[in-house]
Amino acid sequence: MKLGSAIPWALLLSTGEAGPDECGRVIKDTSGSISNTDRQKNLCTWxxxxxxxxxxxMAIPYLNLACGKEYVEVFDGLLSGPSYGKLCAGAAIVFLSTSNTMTIKYNRISGNSSSPFLIYFYGSSPGSEY
Structure with missing residues (x-):
């Protein structure tokens, strides 16, 4: 079954008019960015x-989180899909999904301060290299 047709109803119903950085948001924009503006949250997913x-x-130009205390995890599809790994540092990190869905999870150990990050994304049509 293709992932695009398997999006659970609960996930679709949670789509709101909130800003793109709000935790738990389903983003349907063809391009944009995500950052951790809500630094009070220990766990955020987009x-x-x-x-x-x-x-x-998806592209992360530069990532410098407190390794061992916080990370960003990228999933090919929904949270139940395969993970590209937990990231806390790096530069010029790029991922391409195998379907029309990608999920990003930010996780921080409670009591630790949050580091800023910025993630860019856009839709890529079949056959396009960029």
Whole structure:
């Protein structure tokens, strides 16, 4: 079953008019960015949902989180899908989904301060390199 047609109703119903950085948001924009503006939250997830014929291309220009205390995890699809790994540091990090969905999870150990990050995303059509 293609992931684009398997989005649970509860996930679709949670789509709101909130800003793109709000935790738990399903983002249906064709391009944009995500940052951790709500630094009070220890756990945040964002699900990026493109048109059925597109894939999600995600880029993290620079990541410098407190390794061992916080990380960003990128999933190919929903949270139940395969993980690209837990990231806390790096530069020029790029991922391409295998479907029209990608999920980003930010996790921080309670009591530790939050480090800023910025993630860019856009829809990539089949056959396009960029």
């Amino acid at each position: 699900t990026i949902l493109m048109k059925p014929d597109q894939k999600v291309r």
